[in-house]
Amino acid sequence: MAQIEFDGDGFLVNPGIWNVDIAVEIAKEDGIQNLTEQHWSVIHVIRNNYLEKGMAPMIRVICKETNLKLREIYELFPLGPARGACRIAGLPKPDGCV
Amino acid sequence: MEKLSQEQIDKALKILKMPADSKLVTHLNACVHCGLCADSCMYYKSMKEDKFIPARKVELVASLYRRYCTLTGKIAPKLVNARDLDEKMAEEMVDILFGACTLCGRCVKHCSIGVDIAYVVRIGRQMLAAMGLVPATLQATVDAALTTGNNMAIPTEEFVDTIKWMEEELIDEMQDENARIPLDEKDKNILYTLNPREPKFFPLSISAMAKVFYAAKESWTLSSTMYDVTNYGLFNCNDEEAGIIARHLHDEVKILNAKMLVLGECGHGSRANRWEGPNYLGMKYDFDMITVAELINDYIRSGRIKLDKTIIKERVTMHDPCHLVRNGGLLNELRFAVKSAVNDFVEMNPHGNDNFCCGGGGGQLAMSEYNDRRIKIGEIKAEQIRKTGATIVVTPCHNCVDQLMQLNHHYKLNVKIKSIGEIIADALVIEK
Amino acid sequence: MNWYHWIALGALAICALVLFAHFIRLIRLGNPTDYSKKSGSVAKGVAYSSTVAMIDHKESAYLHIPTYFAGMVYHVGTFVSLFLFVFFLINIALEFTLPLWLKWILIAGLSISTLCGFVLFVKRLLVKNMRNLSNLDDYLSNLIVTFFQGMTIGYLLCPCVEAYYYIFVSILLLYMTLGKLKHVVYFFAARYHLGFFYGWRNTWPPKKVK
Numbered sequence: 211m212a213q214i215e216f217d218g219d220g221f222l223v224n225p226g227i228w229n230v231d232i233a234v235e236i237a238k239e240d241g242i243q244n245l246t247e248q249h250w251s252v253i254h255v256i257r258n259n260y261l262e263k264g265m266a267p268m269i270r271v272i273c274k275e276t277n278l279k280l281r282e283i284y285e286l287f288p289l290g291p292a293r294g295a296c297r298i299a300g301l302p303k304p305d306g307c308v
Numbered sequence: 309m310e311k312l313s314q315e316q317i318d319k320a321l322k323i324l325k326m327p328a329d330s331k332l333v334t335h336l337n338a339c340v341h342c343g344l345c346a347d348s349c350m351y352y353k354s355m356k357e358d359k360f361i362p363a364r365k366v367e368l369v370a371s372l373y374r375r376y377c378t379l380t381g382k383i384a385p386k387l388v389n390a391r392d393l394d395e396k397m398a399e400e401m402v403d404i405l406f407g408a409c410t411l412c413g414r415c416v417k418h419c420s421i422g423v424d425i426a427y428v429v430r431i432g433r434q435m436l437a438a439m440g441l442v443p444a445t446l447q448a449t450v451d452a453a454l455t456t457g458n459n460m461a462i463p464t465e466e467f468v469d470t471i472k473w474m475e476e477e478l479i480d481e482m483q484d485e486n487a488r489i490p491l492d493e494k495d496k497n498i499l500y501t502l503n504p505r506e507p508k509f510f511p512l513s514i515s516a517m518a519k520v521f522y523a524a525k526e527s528w529t530l531s532s533t534m535y536d537v538t539n540y541g542l543f544n545c546n547d548e549e550a551g552i553i554a555r556h557l558h559d560e561v562k563i564l565n566a567k568m569l570v571l572g573e574c575g576h577g578s579r580a581n582r583w584e585g586p587n588y589l590g591m592k593y594d595f596d597m598i599t600v601a602e603l604i605n606d607y608i609r610s611g612r613i614k615l616d617k618t619i620i621k622e623r624v625t626m627h628d629p630c631h632l633v634r635n636g637g638l639l640n641e642l643r644f645a646v647k648s649a650v651n652d653f654v655e656m657n658p659h660g661n662d663n664f665c666c667g668g669g670g671g672q673l674a675m676s677e678y679n680d681r682r683i684k685i686g687e688i689k690a691e692q693i694r695k696t697g698a699t700i701v702v703t704p705c706h707n708c709v710d711q712l713m714q715l716n717h718h719y720k721l722n723v724k725i726k727s728i729g730e731i732i733a734d735a736l737v738i739e740k
Numbered sequence: 741m742n743w744y745h746w747i748a749l750g751a752l753a754i755c756a757l758v759l760f761a762h763f764i765r766l767i768r769l770g771n772p773t774d775y776s777k778k779s780g781s782v783a784k785g786v787a788y789s790s791t792v793a794m795i796d797h798k799e800s801a802y803l804h805i806p807t808y809f810a811g812m813v814y815h816v817g818t819f820v821s822l823f824l825f826v827f828f829l830i831n832i833a834l835e836f837t838l839p840l841w842l843k844w845i846l847i848a849g850l851s852i853s854t855l856c857g858f859v860l861f862v863k864r865l866l867v868k869n870m871r872n873l874s875n876l877d878d879y880l881s882n883l884i885v886t887f888f889q890g891m892t893i894g895y896l897l898c899p900c901v902e903a904y905y906y907i908f909v910s911i912l913l914l915y916m917t918l919g920k921l922k923h924v925v926y927f928f929a930a931r932y933h934l935g936f937f938y939g940w941r942n943t944w945p946p947k948k949v950k
Contacts, residue, residue: 217676217677217679218675218676218679218680219679220679221676240717241717265461266508268466268470268507269470269508269509269510269511270469270470270511280511280512288717289714289717290509290710290713291509291510292505292508292509293710293713293714303445304460305448305449305459305460305461305674306449306452306459306460306504306505306508307459307668307706307710308505308508308673328772328773329769329773330765330766330769330770330929330933331772333765333769334926334929334930334933335930337922337923337926338923338927338929338930340878340920341870341873341874341920342800342807342811343870343873344799344804344807344808345800347803348799358868358869358872358873361873363873364872364873380918380919386876387876387877387880387918387919388876388877388918388919389875389876389877416934418798418799419800420798420800420801421923421927421930421931422927422933422934424930424934424937583776583941585776586775586776586777587773587775587776589775590775591775592776593775593777596777597777633943635941635943636941636943637780637938637941637942637943639946639949643950659949660946660949661946
């Protein structure tokens, strides 16, 4: 991934270049070797929300649209929805204490 | 970095030239460069680069003071290392004062003279803020709070939906239709506050506190707009912006006519409201502000909530948030709350007033530029945790929680990180 | 009185006046105004800050016992030397003879403190971190004060160096007004402000961990 630029926190500098391969690579860095269907459902919800509204969705929206429970999402992404899922979905780092 | 304009320089120097009281002059004249503060700083301890020694951080600001505010510095700048404020200096200041200090204040306690080093670093940050040189990532978090009322720019509608969702979960769990998370209700005893990362990504701590309030039969409310307990103005050190943000909660207490403001689990937010807020606004508040930990102490002591220590079987340790303990005096309040909920409690070494920062304070969590340093200094905290043998780390600060979550992952600690509200909710005995 | 006595007296007056002016400026600038609701006691915080806090579980002390000890002895030596200087001046009129045993105790003690000062100087010079932290004033201040203690020993041993002694003390007193040696005033102010800050917030005096 030499040509892909990340910020100091490992978030994509240019979220526009995101693709499935990049997601797989970032996930591996986080120790997620295989992205399951459940992972992808979360990633797509986040990605679509970002493209539509310019920001990460609330966790409530992720739960609602994927039919996953909160705890399941935390288990899928050990670094949490922000540093885990949003990073894999190619979003810029959210502001605040994350 | 672009060349500094004279206007920028004048604005920055005004902070040194117009001291409000004797504190600034004192701390800028007191350091004797003994260097004994080095080992108290996580940055120096982890990376052993001498630019991270706290005295060097003081020196950046003090050398400007000497250059522009003392006779010796004006006549013989070389003698006392009096430096000009130029681009090179500003760049160094940004890198060190923003990028290599969590404002934890541990060095202050250990300084052989008694220089309030964290205070001097904040003065340096104030100067950078006056010149418009706050790192963009940190400023973005402040700007979000200024424009939307919360630092993650959560739209009100989405916040309300999340709260309603948590309320449904609470009703389910308590099997009581009257279990509530009140929003915008007037004349309540308590206006409760949150860190925006709770509604955005980690809402279980909201339902945990709602459960505690339910058990205590508290009269409380959340605001649907001004609920953000954080104030990154404390970190970008633009006091004017910090004041605007502090006013949000002050005014909301008035609008909702609450008796008391309860500061959610956030170290810097508690400090920014409880200790700095009245000073930002230049007035005393006519209502009380207490932290969640203090409130829970009251509940336990007065018997309003009952806890069963046998529910949590795991070993528990606690991380002391710097702004609640060393800079906030709540050493035993935090311990009383946690120890009332668990049996197997073990302290880190060192702990309390002497505790090491999680590594994510001072705005570090928001500043991606310095991420590598943040993870590196966090190793000290990770090893502290590992040595306790605990499997649960409690900390009443969502900023610390986020940093600890990353350390947990990065240094493979295999622990759970919980807020005080969550650990209390876990041990809660609900009497019907 | 000789001419060098007058010079020393003049230097002492200038030094005292300048330091006093610094002190008065601090007083005039005053305490920070704190609108937050006080939780602890400023008086107790300042009392702790000015006494026990200096040794109470302080890393700058217990992680650096040799340096800390040398620093303490060095400072005691400095104050003894200053005290002797004032005594010598007054003694021009009193003409009191120091008992021999006291003289030798002072010489022995000051020899140790002079050595401490010199060791601290060498440390500043040789340790890279210290060198990078230091400016010319740091070295000069350290040297002048160390030399001042040495001169005091010399004068105690042999009154023949009297003129050199007074001239040197004059240089020291004048130099004191320029650089870091002013910390004789600001040290106490810093302890005060720290006690104020931690006392107000109920961190100091520290509570026992329950």
